[in-house]
Amino acid sequence: MAAASGDGLSVRLLRVRVVMVPVQKKSKCAKRKRRSHHSLTPANLVTCPKCVNLRRSHTACSVCGLVNHRLMLDLSGEKS
Ligand SMILES: [Zn+2]
DSSP: OHHHHTOHHHHHHHTOOOOOOOSSOOOHHHHHHHHTTOOOOOOOEEEOTTTOOEEETTSOOTTTOBOSSSOBOOOTTTOO
8 A cells, every 4th residue: 555655645645625605696685594593692680689790581680689579689799
């Protein structure tokens, strides 16, 4: 086998990467239709009833630790 012989040419040939190339250019319409689903929606922010800080809904407040009226996280031990 040529690769086992150790000559530099055959070793170099084995390292050639095969690059896939599109057969035809995508039209503007196809490109825009594909990208029409790429838009991001803004995060749903609600106001914390305790400290009036904006937070994501259904998550704990990062300032006071309030989750809902029944559950409150202790954030005092978080900073060390
Ligand atoms: Zn809060």
